[in-house]
Amino acid sequence: MTRVAVLGAGSWGTAFALVCADASSDVVLWARRPELAQAINERGENPDYLPGIALPAGIRATSSAEEALSGAEYVVLAIPSQQLRTHLAPWSALLGPASVLVSLAKGVELGTAKRMSEVIVEVAGVEDDRVAVVSGPNLAKEVAQRQPAASVVACRDAGVAERLQKVCHSPSFRPYTNSDVTGCELAGATKNVIALAVGMAVGLGFGDNARASVITRGLAETTRLGVTLGADPYTFAGLAGLGDLVATCSSPLSRNRTFGEKLGQGLSVADIAASTRQVAEGVKSCESILDLARRHGVDLPIVEHVAYVVRGEMTPVEMLRSLVSRSAKPERHGW
Numbered sequence: 001m002t003r004v005a006v007l008g009a010g011s012w013g014t015a016f017a018l019v020c021a022d023a024s025s026d027v028v029l030w031a032r033r034p035e036l037a038q039a040i041n042e043r044g045e046n047p048d049y050l051p052g053i054a055l056p057a058g059i060r061a062t063s064s065a066e067e068a069l070s071g072a073e074y075v076v077l078a079i080p081s082q083q084l085r086t087h088l089a090p091w092s093a094l095l096g097p098a099s100v101l102v103s104l105a106k107g108v109e110l111g112t113a114k115r116m117s118e119v120i121v122e123v124a125g126v127e128d129d130r131v132a133v134v135s136g137p138n139l140a141k142e143v144a145q146r147q148p149a150a151s152v153v154a155c156r157d158a159g160v161a162e163r164l165q166k167v168c169h170s171p172s173f174r175p176y177t178n179s180d181v182t183g184c185e186l187a188g189a190t191k192n193v194i195a196l197a198v199g200m201a202v203g204l205g206f207g208d209n210a211r212a213s214v215i216t217r218g219l220a221e222t223t224r225l226g227v228t229l230g231a232d233p234y235t236f237a238g239l240a241g242l243g244d245l246v247a248t249c250s251s252p253l254s255r256n257r258t259f260g261e262k263l264g265q266g267l268s269v270a271d272i273a274a275s276t277r278q279v280a281e282g283v284k285s286c287e288s289i290l291d292l293a294r295r296h297g298v299d300l301p302i303v304e305h306v307a308y309v310v311r312g313e314m315t316p317v318e319m320l321r322s323l324v325s326r327s328a329k330p331e332r333h334g335w
């Protein structure tokens with residue numbers, strides 16, 4: 001039986017652990033807080049992040065990273081992007097020599113502008129052919145309820161991607177392989193920022209034209225950034241690109257879209273952040289993605305405008321007006 005360690009017992013870590021257990025793996029789920037690990041083991045559910053969803057018997061929780069990592073062939077990192085480096089550093093010495101590291105996080109690191117797979121390679125000191133990414137339209141609650149969903153398993157090494165694909169191919173979860181790690185990661189991180197913009201439009205009371213326009217132009221700027229950084233343009237039309245963008249920008253379950261909606265309704269960033277324990281990655285990644293784009297001379301108007309709102313330099317209505325009144329141009333101008 002394949003041994004999987006999932007580090008991070010938030011919504012997606014727990015849901016992905018369930019998928020791997022459904023796909024017949026032996027899963028150990030690491031929770032930061034011992035009381036959460038105990039509750040998961042005693043109640044067979046994660047009361048803080050996925051209440052009411054029964055977890056399979058193949059999942060055991062612990063708050064000891066050493067215990068979770070012992071013998072793990074796949075080490076799944078389900079920690080928010082800005083915290084990944086700090087958490088991974090002490091775990092690196094506990095990794096098996098052939099273990100595969102899998103990132104579930106959708107963000108870009110502040111300060112370094114690095115994608116999560118780059119952070120993992122740097123901190124764990126492993127080659128990039130041992131680092132994979134899972135990304136797609138995967139709202140944790142729906143996945144945990146075993147509603148059908150597809151996703152992408154990306155790794156530079158095709159053999160590693162195919163083996164990981166089997167590890168998480170359950171009766172309700174269908175992963176596809178892809179070798180374009182850069183494209184999948186940039187798509188996953190940037191859609192969170194686009195979802196903030198869509199949420200603001202919804203919160204302001206605008207309808208489907210505004211939503212579809214922001215989604216489509218958001219995809220255009222995400223593709224422009226990705227292609228400049230060497231990604232495959234087709235990735236952005238796939239599950240990790242358009243698929244995740246549509247799911248996140250359409251669903252009330254999305255933390256990013258909901259965060260944006262509250263901004264559109266007039267709440268402040270600080271008040272919204274204080275009202276939830278869950279992380280809306282786009283609030284921080286708007287700055288790191290903008291930083292990355294500027295380093296490469298790429299124009300990302302929607303991401304830039306979301307950053308203005310998050311910094312308090314524009315209101316959501318000013319943001320949308322400013323985006324609409326930008327200088328006129330052809331729909332396709334470069335990638």
Ligand SMILES: NC(=O)c1ccc[n+]([C@@H]2O[C@H](COP(=O)([O-])OP(=O)(O)OC[C@H]3O[C@@H](n4cnc5c(N)ncnc54)[C@H](O)[C@@H]3O)[C@@H](O)[C@H]2O)c1
Pocket residue numbers: 008009010011012013014031032049078079080081083104105106107138139140141277278279281
């Ligand atoms: N929830 C989803 O539907 C979903 C789906 C796909 C990908 N993701 C991505 O997976 C990653 C993890 O998301 P999640 O949904 O599990 O998040 P979450 O907010 O539900 O849980 C975060 C987890 O990280 C841990 N953590 C460690 N340090 C933390 C810190 N300083 N602040 C907050 N949490 C900390 C928490 O204890 C918790 O286990 C994010 O990058 C997210 O974008 C989420």
Ligand SMILES: O=P(O)(O)OC[C@H](O)CO
Pocket residue numbers: 106136137138139140192195244247248253254255256257279280281
């Ligand atoms: O809840 P969000 O906004 O972090 O989005 C969740 C997932 O990334 C959707 O695929």
